[in-house]
Amino acid sequence: MTQDIFELPGPEGNSIVGSLLDFGRDPLGFLTKCANEYGDIVPIRLGLTPACLLTNPNYIEQVLKDTNLFVKSRSLHALKTLLGEGIITSEGDSWFRQRRLMQPVFHQKRITSYGDIMVAYTEQMLDTWQDGESRDVHREMMRLTLNIVMKTIFNRDLSEGQAQDVAHALDVTSDWFESKRQQNFIFLEWFPRPENIRYKNAIKQMDKTIYEIISQRRASGENPGDLLSMLMVARDEEDGSQMSDRQLRDEIATLMLAGHETTSNTLTGAWILLSQYPEVRTQLLAELQQVLGGRSPTIADLPNLRYTDMVIKETMRVFPPVYNMARKAAQDCEIGGYQVPQDCTIIMSQWVMHRNPRYFQDPEVFKPERWANNLEKNLPRGVYFPFGDGPRICIGKSFALMEAVLLLATIAQKFELNLVPDHPIVPQASITLRPAFGVKVTLKQNTGVRSQSVI
The missing domain is CATH 1.10.630.10 (Cytochrome P450)
Known part of the structure; x- marks a missing residue:
């Protein structure tokens, strides 16, 4: 039976916004700390958005290969005013x-x-x-x-x-x-x-x-x-x-x-x-x-x-x-044997890797x-x-x-x-x-x- 990623250890953060403030203040330091302190897949809560950081290269390769299952994240969509389609x-x-x-x-x-x-x-x-x-x-x-x-x-x-x-x-x-x-x-x-x-x-x-x-x-x-x-x-x-x-x-x-x-x-x-x-x-x-x-x-x-x-x-x-790439799970899926819910933001950081x-x-x-x-x-x-x-x-x-x-x-x-x-x-x-x-x-x-x- 696969384990839900949110059962894995990760940063606790604020009870209301999770780790959103820490990530917003210092993304590089926050992601580095997560990579150093936790495992290959680190659950993170960014406000109402469930997210996870991948530090296992095999998991990163899986996500970047599958463009149908893992689509562009919300933050990149914010640039659509500039970049359109x-x-x-x-x-x-x-x-x-x-x-x-x-x-x-x-x-x-x-x-x-x-x-x-x-x-x-x-x-x-x-x-x-x-x-x-x-x-x-x-x-x-x-x-x-x-x-x-x-x-x-x-x-x-x-x-x-x-x-x-x-x-x-x-x-x-x-x-x-x-x-x-x-x-x-x-x-x-x-x-x-x-x-x-x-x-x-x-x-x-x-x-x-x-x-x-x-x-x-x-x-x-x-x-x-x-x-x-x-x-x-x-x-x-x-x-x-x-x-x-x-x-x-x-x-x-x-x-x-x-x-x-x-x-x-x-x-x-x-x-x-x-x-x-x-x-x-x-x-x-x-x-x-x-x-x-x-x-x-x-x-x-x-x-x-x-x-x-x-x-x-x-x-x-x-x-x-x-320094950072993000994708969103288009549906419930598995990464490295862990269960990842639909709409979860998946973070892969070049700075970290x-x-x-x-x-x-x-x-x-x-x-x-x-x-x-x-x-x-x-x-x-x-x-x-x-x-x-x-x-x-x-x-x-x-x-x-x-x-x-x-x-x-x-x-x-x-x-x-x-x-x-x-x-x-x-x-x-x-x-x-x-x-x-x-x-x-x-x-x-x-x-x-x-x-x-x-x-």
């Missing part, structure tokens, strides 16, 4: 059709054509940097990756007014989601609070911008080879249908949020860790000098930038850009070399999953990894970034894992390294 939020047949339509857009050969854009925009940014000055590198990375995603989606530069509207909407969304977390995830969008009004107005302006661009593109019939063009011509292989303007808008909003936020946070994490571990930075520079010799990196260099790739993998382990000492020796230490000898393939599924797993694994994974390695290589060749002393580095669990107070660094130009622009 995009590939992240949609379910069932709608998701499957959109995924099928978008898959060719992210074919490896297609995304490699964006490598030169990524490097060129990075070098434009570096031209504005000066030796000895201080910058908020998180803000710099956010702007750079948004520049790149706007160019690859729309073939437009961020300096243009329309692109600024999009950037503003994404900033407001992150602030709005964080305010909801502080209010213990009470998503009352209709209530006329100032943050709700700002959020809705920003989305309205962003929608106006996106629909204008779609309309202009349809009227002109141009095909500049950007992602918008690819999405517009994509046809369903089964019924020949194409995306409506609304579907295009939802997928574009999804690509803009997912396509810049996670990469910028990964790169920000890399600069934090490289400043704290100078021996890793020395080894990274040695590889860059050996492979590139001061020239700009290209797609062709990626197979040889192995240590650079390991720095990115290890950064995503220590600071996973997505990526720092699990059962799978990573010295998990608090930044050691890129741990990824040598195919560690990622040798780990059980459900241990390291920065891009999720199963059928709903991030469709832009290859794009993001390529971008992170190229940007890291381009910047690290020219500048050393050192953390400003006493500036607090506090991970904030919002839509993604981001630094609560930015990351202030002092720039030090690497002498003797001259790069040749790809432009």
